[in-house]
Amino acid sequence: MEEKKCCCxxxxxxxxxxxKKxxxxxxxxxxxxxxxQTMIENDAYCNDILIQSSAVSAAMNGFNRELLAAHIHSCVVRDIRDGKDEVVDELIATIQKLMK
Structure with missing residues (x-):
């Protein structure tokens, strides 16, 4: 069985x-x-593309909120309990990046 490689x-x-979720x-x-991409290829109206692009941004924000909540409930809580308080600084930096 081939081992999965992670970028992190x-x-x-x-x-x-x-x-799965x-x-x-x-x-x-x-x-x-x-x-x-299809809209661009088909020369769709700019406003229609912008509305669809906004929907993509909203969907990514929803994904980020869900993943952030899971991260706080699991990784952050675990690390704080293990005395790894640096996870708080990491979390703050992540939130600042998400809020740009």
């Missing part, structure tokens, strides 16, 4: 249900982005 130094174990959201967003 840290990893997080997720339940199959949580993985997050992946389904991303697949819907991927479909929305493909729709944007």
């Amino acid at each position: 130094a840290k990893t997080t174990s997720r339940s199959e249900e949580q993985k 997050l992946l389904n959201r991303l697949k819907r967003i991927e479909g929305q982005v493909r729709g944007l």
Whole structure:
């Protein structure tokens, strides 16, 4: 069996249900982005493209909120309980990036 490689130094174990939920959201967003590409290819009206683009942004924000909540409830809580208070600084930096 081939081992999966991750692009990140840290990893997080997720339940199959949580993985499925997050992946389904991303697949819907991927479909929305493909729709944007098709709209550009078909010379759709700018305003219609902007509205669809706004929907993609809203969907990504929803994905980020869900993943952030899961991160706080699992990784952050675990690390604080283990005395790894630096996770708070990491969380603050992440939230600041999300709020740009």
